[in-house]
Amino acid sequence: MVFADLDFLEKNFIHYAKEDTQSKYANKDQVPTTPGQVKMMKELAGQVKDYGLESYYNEKTAFAIGRLPANAAGIAPLGFFAHVDTVEYDDRFPVRPQVHRNYQGEKLALDEANGIFLDPAEFPDLLTLKGQTLITSDGKTVLGTDDKAGVTGLLAALKYLHEHPEVDHGDVYVAFGPDEEIGLGGQRFDPADFPGVEFAYTLDNGRPGDFEYETFNASAAELKIKGTVVHPGEAYGLMVNATTIMTEFLEALPKDQVPEKSRGHDGFIMVTDAESSVDSARVGLIIRDFDWDKFLAKEDLVRDLVARLGEKYGADRFDLHLRRQYENIYNGIKDKPYVVNLALDAYEKAGLTANVQTFRGGTDGNFITQKGIPTPNLFNGGGNYHGRYEYVTVEQMDQLAELLVAIVSEHARQSREGRDERPLEKYW
Structure with a gap:
């Protein structure tokens, strides 16, 4: 079932994927490390104003911050994070997204001249995407699914909330961040940009349904x-x-x-x-x-x-x-089960089977959790992150948008009727 505007998702993802927002550790003393990130974040700060958000770009931390004002009383603020940077790639080749409509599980030639193919025999998860609109790279560089799919899904959710005022919500804060790929962005985030926010979620790598609240x-x-x-x-x-x-x-x-x-x-x-x-x-x-x-x-x-x-x-x-x-986000979440239970309840509401797993890495959520805002990770869709075989589908980003709205809506309902504070289960 289509939740958001698929054309909106496709156009926004392709637009932002084409922007050069590599983070570069060699420039670690600059904030952020590349000017392309500033350009994209300022553009995002402007775009979210179209969806009723107040927004600004924090020059000190290099985060673009937005707030969707509450339309109902008694609901604590919550937040979402998506990072705009990508891993470094060969600057000779700009990102050129390729759209494959009604994908049927066939082997795709990304860069046939150099023998680069996206093949279900090598990447079997592609077979689960039949009938969807698949977006890939051109085989020469990354696509930027990590994390421009998260950015795009978040934009679609904000647009939906703006167009559906019947969905009750408290203040919803969003942060588009820099330099996540080199471990610097989350360290610089200022919690003062999220006043009153009890908890938040990152929208980093993972298939629809994936959910992580334990990292290295x-x-x-x-x-x-x-x-x-x-x-x-x-x-x-x-x-x-x-x-x-x-x-x-x-x-x-x-x-x-x-x-x-x-x-x-x-x-x-x-x-x-x-x-x-x-x-x-x-x-x-x-x-x-x-x-x-x-x-x-x-x-x-x-x-x-x-x-x-x-x-x-x-x-x-x-x-x-x-x-x-960084520290395991579970250290800061284990005694605050609501942030996990709310997400699990929202997954069910959105028709997703939650796949709770450990995240064999780290996210901005590690640093943000240490700053007092428990921040587990949801997903952004796609697969084969950080390489020329990266992909995402429009429908997966749509599922992310639906989940984000479900979290916002379910948080409003539980604020009225009682929070789900069950002790956390161990999934590992």
């Missing part, structure tokens, strides 16, 4: 090792080879706690990069786990390993910098 705890580590260079012909008892020490460190890391052997609720320690010479070496690591105690144990494992090597080679040869990146 995350740290990044950098280990620098200092060697002693001596001519190899005279090195006996004098040379200390930083490459050899680095190899010893890498060999001591647990072999079964790596991403390629982890799934579901497993955590891992991943070597992201390494470089070395006799004189010096450097290793980059990321540490991930859902369970807080196991996460701390992984951090301690790295510290202890460096300490043991320090006893062997001299502590002054090692410089370990371990930096917390």
Whole structure:
């Protein structure tokens, strides 16, 4: 069943997908990191005014903020987040969305000259999209489903609420954010832009029905090792080879706690990069786990390993910098079940079967939750995020818009009749 205006969804997604809004970590000291993000957010701040929102662009945080004023009393404000940035891609190739109407599960040539095909034999989820309007890249770069599908679904929901004043709601706040892909946007969000908001939702990756209120705890580590260079012909008892020490460190890391052997609720320690010479070496690591105690144990494992090597080679040869990146949103949600139960009730109201799962990564919601606004993740539709095979359908974005309106409406109903405060179930 069509909920919103499919032409509106298609045109808005294609329009914004074509805008270059890459976030670039090399520009991390700029807010935001690229001017294309500013352009799109200011455009969005203007567009939502057409749907009855008050809006502005926060120059300090680089968030575009909107508020749809309440049309009924006694309903606490809630919020939604969608990020405008995409991962980096080859600047030689602009994003060129391709529309495939009434898709029937066939193999699609995205860039036939270079042998790039979107094939259900490789991506079987495509077979679930028969009859829908499929939008893909041209095979040369990303499409931008992450998160321009979330942006588009949110716009459609706001337009629907504007055109259907019979749907009761409190203040609805929206935030279009920058630099999510490099982990900076959510850190800069100012809760003062969401006054009185008890909880919010991100609209990040996932198929219709997906819902996540548990993410990784995350740290990044950098280990620098200092060697002693001596001519190899005279090195006996004098040379200390930083490459050899680095190899010893890498060999001591647990072999079964790596991403390629982890799934579901497993955590891992991943070597992201390494470089070395006799004189010096450097290793980059990321540490991930859902369970807080196991996460701390992984951090301690790295510290202890460096300490043991320090006893062997001299502590002054090692410089370990371990930096917390984000915490599991479940830590801030577990004692506030309403934000989860409301979403689950709304999924049912919208005719969606909730697929509750762990999010093997992080979202802006990690940082926003730590700022006092519990923020689990819904979905934005599509699949194959961050690559040339990325796709979405108009109908999936329509399902997102319907869910957002259902959340707003159900929150109004439960504000009058009583909140669903059941204790949270464990889905993992």
